[in-house]
Amino acid sequence: MEELWTENLRKITPYVPGEQSNDKNIVKLNANENPYPPSPKAVEVMKSFDCNNLRFYPNANASRLKEAIAEYYNVGVENVFVGNGSDDVIAIAFQALFNSDKPIAYPDLTYSFYPVWCSLFGIPYKNYPVDDDFRINPEDYREENGGVVIPNPNAPTSIGEGLDFVEKLMEYNQDSIVIIDEAYVDFGGVSSVPLTKKYENLLVTATFSKSRSLAGLRLGFAIGSERLISVMEAVKNSYNSYTVDTLAIEMGRASILDDEYFKATCQKVIATRDRVTAQMRSLGFKVLDSSTNFIFATKDDLSMKDMFEYLKEKKVFIRYFSLDRIDNYVRISIGTDEEMDIFLKEVRGYLEK
Amino acid sequence: MEELWTENLRKITPYVPGEQSNDKNIVKLNANENPYPPSPKAVEVMKSFDCNNLRFYPNANASRLKEAIAEYYNVGVENVFVGNGSDDVIAIAFQALFNSDKPIAYPDLTYSFYPVWCSLFGIPYKNYPVDDDFRINPEDYREENGGVVIPNPNAPTSIGEGLDFVEKLMEYNQDSIVIIDEAYVDFGGVSSVPLTKKYENLLVTATFSKSRSLAGLRLGFAIGSERLISVMEAVKNSYNSYTVDTLAIEMGRASILDDEYFKATCQKVIATRDRVTAQMRSLGFKVLDSSTNFIFATKDDLSMKDMFEYLKEKKVFIRYFSLDRIDNYVRISIGTDEEMDIFLKEVRGYLEK
Numbered sequence: 001m002e003e004l005w006t007e008n009l010r011k012i013t014p015y016v017p018g019e020q021s022n023d024k025n026i027v028k029l030n031a032n033e034n035p036y037p038p039s040p041k042a043v044e045v046m047k048s049f050d051c052n053n054l055r056f057y058p059n060a061n062a063s064r065l066k067e068a069i070a071e072y073y074n075v076g077v078e079n080v081f082v083g084n085g086s087d088d089v090i091a092i093a094f095q096a097l098f099n100s101d102k103p104i105a106y107p108d109l110t111y112s113f114y115p116v117w118c119s120l121f122g123i124p125y126k127n128y129p130v131d132d133d134f135r136i137n138p139e140d141y142r143e144e145n146g147g148v149v150i151p152n153p154n155a156p157t158s159i160g161e162g163l164d165f166v167e168k169l170m171e172y173n174q175d176s177i178v179i180i181d182e183a184y185v186d187f188g189g190v191s192s193v194p195l196t197k198k199y200e201n202l203l204v205t206a207t208f209s210k211s212r213s214l215a216g217l218r219l220g221f222a223i224g225s226e227r228l229i230s231v232m233e234a235v236k237n238s239y240n241s242y243t244v245d246t247l248a249i250e251m252g253r254a255s256i257l258d259d260e261y262f263k264a265t266c267q268k269v270i271a272t273r274d275r276v277t278a279q280m281r282s283l284g285f286k287v288l289d290s291s292t293n294f295i296f297a298t299k300d301d302l303s304m305k306d307m308f309e310y311l312k313e314k315k316v317f318i319r320y321f322s323l324d325r326i327d328n329y330v331r332i333s334i335g336t337d338e339e340m341d342i343f344l345k346e347v348r349g350y351l352e353k
Numbered sequence: 354m355e356e357l358w359t360e361n362l363r364k365i366t367p368y369v370p371g372e373q374s375n376d377k378n379i380v381k382l383n384a385n386e387n388p389y390p391p392s393p394k395a396v397e398v399m400k401s402f403d404c405n406n407l408r409f410y411p412n413a414n415a416s417r418l419k420e421a422i423a424e425y426y427n428v429g430v431e432n433v434f435v436g437n438g439s440d441d442v443i444a445i446a447f448q449a450l451f452n453s454d455k456p457i458a459y460p461d462l463t464y465s466f467y468p469v470w471c472s473l474f475g476i477p478y479k480n481y482p483v484d485d486d487f488r489i490n491p492e493d494y495r496e497e498n499g500g501v502v503i504p505n506p507n508a509p510t511s512i513g514e515g516l517d518f519v520e521k522l523m524e525y526n527q528d529s530i531v532i533i534d535e536a537y538v539d540f541g542g543v544s545s546v547p548l549t550k551k552y553e554n555l556l557v558t559a560t561f562s563k564s565r566s567l568a569g570l571r572l573g574f575a576i577g578s579e580r581l582i583s584v585m586e587a588v589k590n591s592y593n594s595y596t597v598d599t600l601a602i603e604m605g606r607a608s609i610l611d612d613e614y615f616k617a618t619c620q621k622v623i624a625t626r627d628r629v630t631a632q633m634r635s636l637g638f639k640v641l642d643s644s645t646n647f648i649f650a651t652k653d654d655l656s657m658k659d660m661f662e663y664l665k666e667k668k669v670f671i672r673y674f675s676l677d678r679i680d681n682y683v684r685i686s687i688g689t690d691e692e693m694d695i696f697l698k699e700v701r702g703y704l705e706k
Contacts (some may be wrong), residue, residue: 003527004529008529009452009500011452012591020413037404037407038408051390053569054576055390055567056381057373057386057562060373061370065490085593091593174357186466207601213407215409216406216408216411218598228362230367234363234366235473239441241370245569247600252505
């Protein structure tokens with residue numbers, strides 16, 4: 001018989017993080033990581049860092065990082081929230097901003113963590129199917145809801161929408177809070193950050209993991225009205241006052257300040273993406289128009305699952321989702337030109353089988 | 354009139370983190386930080402770290418860190434949980450292990466975050482007063498409860514209890530889960546980690562922030578049965594799969610493996626603490642017997658609040674709590690011998706005023 005203390009354990013379905021590989025010889029195009037290193041300015045911060053400082057707690061407000069982000073986006077420090085990766089930031093936003101008995105609204109094809117957080121925090125939700133072209137219809141979000149969360153660009157579809165789309169969302173949702181998740185925006189999307197000055201109920205979240213090549217450092221942030229940010233700060237300070245470590249504060253700051261390197265890196269990824277997209281299309285693939293650092297592709301007469309497994313054998317790792325509506329698509333992160341040439345060579349090999 | 358969307362904001366009292374100072378000229382004895390730098394082996398990890406690795410996500414299981422902790426404490430890797438500071442670890446433990454309608458039990462004088470987490474997660478709680486000597490009476494914890502959390506040594510009292518005390522707690526609490534918070538144990542306390550093999554419902558939490566001089570890096574851990582740890586992992590992976598960054602995994606590992614430096618540092622703090630305790634007593638202070646890296650002191654005929662403010666003027670920062678029962682005590686973190694000599698000089702100056 002089970003002991004009585006086990007009744008106090010949380011009933012929860014374990015969420016298993018995606019597959020990881022330590023093999024340095026693989027071409028790793030499965031986690032939307034950046035193929036280029038972080039800013040040399042950020043690297044220099046680490047190399048010259050005085051480790052004696054680590055014996056002190058970090059600044060609980062991560063002020064030097066917030067100041068750099070605020071200046072970069074032309075907002076106030078009081079409009080910036082920072083956290084331990086954008087998952088931490090969005091999880092805190094859900095707890096702080098989605099407190100309603102009505103379901104929150106998001107697309108059926110989107111970031112897989114939204115339903116996980118809803119389950120963890122007991123937030124009801126409702127999915128709205130994207131259309132046959134995988135576009136999000138803003139009219140769906142006229143329905144009464146307890147909040148809205150939409151990635152723009154969306155993942156795994158890679159499709160970005162313009163500010164007219166977000167303006168419509170805000171028009172339809174004057175009574176709830178809208179989160180726009182901009183994890184991928186720097187690769188050709190349009191940021192809604194300027195709209196946070198117009199709409200006090202709009203929160204934009206972002207990350208250092210993709211465009212700033214710092215997935216391993218864990219840094220995310222959000223920008224919104226002081227009203228939204230202050231409630232997020234209250235939740236964060238009631239959970240863990242020191243989520244962002246001292247080195248991450250300084251490296252993140254250096255990364256933000258090095259705009260030249262940032263823009264050059266993003267442009268390289270975009271150029272490679274556009275080249276790979278054209279080549280895939282010339283091979284007969286349907287590739288959605290991407291505003292991200294990955295592409296989402298299919299081929300009518302082929303099994304994408306089979307191609308995914310073939311590529312894995314060849315040590316080229318891409319992502320396949322065994323999910324309704326997209327179970328014959330693959331998601332391919334954009335690597336260096338050299339990596340993508342290997343990818344394309346193996347795809348051609350697969351087609352010629 | 355308030356807009357309707359504001360109704361979806363979480364109602365929460367902002368928790369304000371403790372005062373911090375950037376002034377490098379102060380003697381900082383107010384946050385229980387370690388006066389000595391982190392292990393040179395951990396510093397070397399940072400200096401030789403290949404920043405290109407930061408473009409990848411960390412290992413979601415922090416395996417290399419868990420392996421080092423498991424080996425050090427002679428437990429299995431499946432018995433180890435790691436997180437972004439021990440606040441993150443304990444917050445996850447509360448969510449994972451305290452799911453009961455009955456109140457959880459802890460002392461009235463203890464870590465100030467326990468009621469904050471209870472409020473955030475909606476966990477009922479009941480306080481049991483420590484006795485007039487600030488000792489925790491294990492008999493109090495015979496009362497039916499939804500869980501028990503006790504720091505050993507306790508803070509801010511500095512008093513450590515032996516394994517007989519923890520064995521009694523376990524005997525009285527066979528139907529609930531007991532968390533022993535060992536943030537300060539390395540400075541002369543007795544660890545309950547060996548008891549986690551005997552009691553499947555016992556969790557021990559610990560931190561790299563005090564004895565390992567890495568408060569700025571954010572690393573905490575817990576040791577317990579696979580049953581407890583697996584539920585904590587499920588909660589953690591439903592919140593943020595990558596709480597511990599790649600550098601922290603490697604620096605934490607190096608710190609754990611450098612046992613010689615660790616023991617020498619702890620011994621220096623203990624020796625200084627015992628010297629300061631003796632001198633304070635010779636000045637007429639009552640100083641509790643400390644098993645931590647701080648002392649808790651009072652003097653009957655003096656206002657500790659006034660002394661705290663006097664020392665602050667003199668740039669010696671200690672901690673004063675305006676709380677019932679301890680509002681004429683001060684908490685003094687143990688610094689270097691040089692820092693403590695300055696502290697003692699200023700205390701003598703105050704007494705001679």
